[in-house]
Amino acid sequence: MIELNLPINEHKGERADAAANRLLLLETAERLFAQYGVAAVNMADIAEAAGVGKGTLYRRFPNKATLCLALMDTQMRTFQDEILARLRQMQMQRVPYLQQLGHFLEAFVLFADIHLPLLCEVQREGWLGDEGVDRPYIWRYLTVKGLLDAAARQQEISPDLDTAYLAEALLAPLHPALFHFQRSQRGYELDRISTGLRSLVESLGNS
Amino acid sequence: MIELNLPINEHKGERADAAANRLLLLETAERLFAQYGVAAVNMADIAEAAGVGKGTLYRRFPNKATLCLALMDTQMRTFQDEILARLRQMQMQRVPYLQQLGHFLEAFVLFADIHLPLLCEVQREGWLGDEGVDRPYIWRYLTVKGLLDAAARQQEISPDLDTAYLAEALLAPLHPALFHFQRSQRGYELDRISTGLRSLVESLGNS
């Protein structure tokens, strides 16, 4: 279901047995998550299924959030690469920045929906998990803020707007917990969410 | 610090000892929270400090979230009453609905900031806690949606906008976890947040 293949790079100073265990644990977690669901599997289960001690698991991945993030690593990079490529392309076609922002958000909606269970786990402990945990969020934030700043420079939006805050506010409805709530409790379809966000973004332009 | 006085009403079918314990537990929790902070106090501490068994505590308040909500009960009602009164007043003065919405959000920003620790605890378990836990959220949501609908009827905003989604999106940045992140990590001041939200709301009007 979730395929992994590259977290090979990085972790260079890792001893051979440690690297082997990293892979073993990722594969085991992937398998258990696919079979029973992310929420139903606990750390002890993963360690046992992998045949290692709990301490070993926690040495590699200090918590479930980090483990889940590692499982998404590949797809996250792919997503980022694809998005950046698309934005560059639009850039050349002189597509307005606000429209680029709309595309970005829509793309992330699709990504988030696929990876919702993992994303929810990643941000279970309200936001700023220790450093690296929310690096993906930082990337999204900077991308959105960058597009808003560019839009401001091109006079697509008022230069008085607080782009830093707005970037955060526009991403807020996509926080995994809220997104999950809207999908499963409210029953909103993906394009309803995309459309809603786009209407917010576009309205910023008509000021 | 946090004063409580009315959860006397409701809970009518409660036995005398149960009602006494409810009060005792609320007072104890309030005291411990004030002294050590909400996050640092656990359920066992509260039960012990109150001199009752853990089971008794959990019978009254099935989890920490419910307990925290009960501690805010009074102030929450007061807040709601005050807001409704102000909105009615503005209504009579023919203040545009979008502007009313801006006021509403600003008022909630102030409220949320004061009660952040309790609010964070209330929504620790990603959103839809069992039923009553997020009734305050439902109230906020309905209020925002109501104002947006009214604005649409008055042609302040496009009638095509998805007010249900927008209401949720506008409240999203005020989710306790995000609000806390913005306040403590980003260092945003309250009026920066209010202003940012208002600019979003107002931009909806210029379409």
Next chain:
DNA sequence: AATATTAGCGGACTTGAGTCCGTTTGTCAA
């Protein structure tokens, strides 16, 4: 190849949330 170093390993342990169930006690009706 022998050895020192030190990362890595395992699993018992701690901590806190929340449950279970046998015992106690308030309440209401007789």
Next chain:
DNA sequence: TTGACAAACGGACTCAAGTCCGCTAATATT
């Protein structure tokens, strides 16, 4: 009053996350 019975009580218990620390073994050095 008294007695039955449901509600309430207490605290031991379960379950999962995460820590600790003594032992093991991979690697680097000679």
